[in-house]
Amino acid sequence: MQLPKNKFVYFASDFHLGAPDAKSSLLRERKVVNWLSDIKPNCAALYLMGDIFDFWYDYGAVVLAGYTRLLGKLAEFTDADIPVYYFTGNHDMWMFNYLKDELNITILRKAMNLTINNKQFHIAHGDGLGPGDGAYKLLKQVFSNKICQWLFGWLHPRIGIWLANSWSLSGNQQYKGQTHSFKKEEEWLVQYARQKLNNNNFDYFIFGHRHTPVIYALNKNSTYINLGDWINHFTYAKFNGKTVELLQYT
Numbered sequence: 001m002q003l004p005k006n007k008f009v010y011f012a013s014d015f016h017l018g019a020p021d022a023k024s025s026l027l028r029e030r031k032v033v034n035w036l037s038d039i040k041p042n043c044a045a046l047y048l049m050g051d052i053f054d055f056w057y058d059y060g061a062v063v064l065a066g067y068t069r070l071l072g073k074l075a076e077f078t079d080a081d082i083p084v085y086y087f088t089g090n091h092d093m094w095m096f097n098y099l100k101d102e103l104n105i106t107i108l109r110k111a112m113n114l115t116i117n118n119k120q121f122h123i124a125h126g127d128g129l130g131p132g133d134g135a136y137k138l139l140k141q142v143f144s145n146k147i148c149q150w151l152f153g154w155l156h157p158r159i160g161i162w163l164a165n166s167w168s169l170s171g172n173q174q175y176k177g178q179t180h181s182f183k184k185e186e187e188w189l190v191q192y193a194r195q196k197l198n199n200n201n202f203d204y205f206i207f208g209h210r211h212t213p214v215i216y217a218l219n220k221n222s223t224y225i226n227l228g229d230w231i232n233h234f235t236y237a238k239f240n241g242k243t244v245e246l247l248q249y250t
Helices: 022-042 068-079 098-103 134-144 146-153 157-170 188-197
Strands: 008-012 043-048 084-087 106-108 112-116 119-124 204-207 213-217 223-227 235-239 244-248
Touching: 008 022, 022 043, 022 068, 068 084, 068 098, 098 106, 188 204, 188 223, 213 244, 223 235, 223 244
Parallel strands: 008 043, 043 084, 084 106, 119 204, 204 223
Antiparallel strands: 008 235, 112 119, 213 223, 235 244
């Protein structure tokens, strides 16, 4: 992909819309929509890197309440032929066909390699990558199992949403202003990136999931970037054709 003149590629993740309550989620959603309106005129492509919703399940004929502002704005992007790519995260892995069919958004479930202006990217949400976290990797296999997904779909949405929200909020400290500390070489995603560099050269690794905005040099040619979140940081990445900046939306 070659960027047209005065066009940029944007990356953002971890909006977690819907949590911790409807009132605060709506304020964040409005801020996200304002940001999307600001970047739309010079956006060549938009990558949403997972956990955009704190919970999502495609119920077929039933659409989850809320998020109309965000969904409408994303429709504006795709209607204007601005491609939107959506990586499923650990909170919205049950995204199936609704956004694809209704909004023409490309749904991605695995890490991918990307070339833009001869720069090499490796991008993913980040959950389950690298060493460690065996308990979550096992749990992800259960949540990704089609039979388990089908069985969950038979629950009434009120019950399913209540279970999902209870699970999400019980151990989540981000809504209280607490964030992960960046542990440099101890980070599983940094170790994952270094493993990838053994076989390929990448200019940029871009992930979400960890909620802490970070730019970290792996070597003189390769950079690890974590996008942060839109709960405490309101950060996103912008590729201008030569370099990636990590910016905050105020």
